[in-house]
Amino acid sequence: MTSDSSVPIAVSVVPENTGEVNCHEQVRIKSDQRWLTLILPPEAETPTTASWSDLWQQLKQRLNAGERFWQPNTEVHLVAKDRLLDGRQLQAIADALAEDRLQLKRVYTSRRQTAVAAAAAGYSVEQAPPVSPLNQKPEAPTTVLAEPLYLQTTVRSGVEIRHPGSVIILGEVNPGGSIIASGDILVWGRLRGIAHAGAEGNQECLIMALQMEPTQLRIADYLARAPENPPAQFYPEVAYVTPEGIRIARTTEFSKTQSLSMGVGR
Structure with missing residues (x-):
C-alpha cells in the first residue's frame, strides 16, 4: 500500500479540535x-x-x-x-x-x-475479559470462565493464543505455536506445539487432540513433554491430571479411565 487511497475503507477528515484533547x-x-x-x-x-x-x-x-x-x-x-x-x-x-x-x-x-x-x-x-465499570460493586471471587473461543485456523510457529476460557481449534497447532487457556483446549487436528490448559490453576481442565504430538503439555502447574519415541499410530487422545501427574488416554477409553482413577499411558 503506497497511499491512503488504497485503504479499502474511506477516510474522513478529523474535525478541528476546539477544546482539550x-x-x-x-x-x-x-x-x-x-x-x-x-x-x-x-x-x-x-x-x-x-x-x-x-x-x-x-x-x-x-x-x-x-x-x-x-x-x-x-x-x-x-x-x-x-x-x-x-x-x-x-x-x-x-x-x-x-x-x-x-x-x-x-x-x-x-x-x-x-x-x-x-x-x-x-x-x-x-x-x-471486559473491564467492569468503575461504579460497579466488586463481586466475590468466581471461577466462571469466559465463553469458549472457536478458531478455524492453523496456529503457526511464533503465534500465541491466550484466552480466559476454553479454546477450540479447528485446524493444527504447529511446532513453535502455543495455546494458553484458563479452560480446556481442544484441537480438531494435530497438536504439535505447546498447550497450557487451566492456566489459572484449574487441575480439572483437559487437553484433547485428534493427533497428540505436543512439544509441551501443561495443565495448571503440571508439566509434561513429548515422549522421545512417538507412537507408530495416533488416535484421538485426551490429557488430564492424576495424582501421578499428566496422563494421556485414548478418548474412547477416557471415561473408563477416570472412573477407575487410572491412566492409560503411552
Missing part, C-alpha cells in the same frame, strides 16, 4: 523497550465513539508526525481493548505500520470477534 480518546504509540505499543481508544470509555475512519486518520498522523523514535523492523503490539476490528481493518493497520518498517505481531483485545480475526490473520492474540 483527551488522550484516552486518541490513538497512541509508546515505546516498551523491545517493541512499540499501539493503543486504540476503548469504545466503552469514549463519550463520542470514534469511527474507524477517525482512528485510521489518527494512526496515519501519529506515524507521520515528528521524529520517528523507533528502529526499522520494530515489533508492534496492538492494544485494541473493546474496539471491534475485522480482518480488513487489521490488515489496513498492518499495512500502515509496514510503510514505516514496523511489524504488527500481537493483538490484545476483550472482543471475541477481534480475537478471531487476529488469530485468522496469523497474529498472536491475548483475549482478556
Whole structure:
C-alpha cells in the first residue's frame, strides 16, 4: 500500500479540535523497550465513539508526525481493548505500520470477534475479559470462565493464543505455536506445539487432540513433554491430571479411565 487511497475503507477528515484533547480518546504509540505499543481508544470509555475512519486518520498522523523514535523492523503490539476490528481493518493497520518498517505481531483485545480475526490473520492474540465499570460493586471471587473461543485456523510457529476460557481449534497447532487457556483446549487436528490448559490453576481442565504430538503439555502447574519415541499410530487422545501427574488416554477409553482413577499411558 503506497497511499491512503488504497485503504479499502474511506477516510474522513478529523474535525478541528476546539477544546482539550483527551488522550484516552486518541490513538497512541509508546515505546516498551523491545517493541512499540499501539493503543486504540476503548469504545466503552469514549463519550463520542470514534469511527474507524477517525482512528485510521489518527494512526496515519501519529506515524507521520515528528521524529520517528523507533528502529526499522520494530515489533508492534496492538492494544485494541473493546474496539471491534475485522480482518480488513487489521490488515489496513498492518499495512500502515509496514510503510514505516514496523511489524504488527500481537493483538490484545476483550472482543471475541477481534480475537478471531487476529488469530485468522496469523497474529498472536491475548483475549482478556471486559473491564467492569468503575461504579460497579466488586463481586466475590468466581471461577466462571469466559465463553469458549472457536478458531478455524492453523496456529503457526511464533503465534500465541491466550484466552480466559476454553479454546477450540479447528485446524493444527504447529511446532513453535502455543495455546494458553484458563479452560480446556481442544484441537480438531494435530497438536504439535505447546498447550497450557487451566492456566489459572484449574487441575480439572483437559487437553484433547485428534493427533497428540505436543512439544509441551501443561495443565495448571503440571508439566509434561513429548515422549522421545512417538507412537507408530495416533488416535484421538485426551490429557488430564492424576495424582501421578499428566496422563494421556485414548478418548474412547477416557471415561473408563477416570472412573477407575487410572491412566492409560503411552
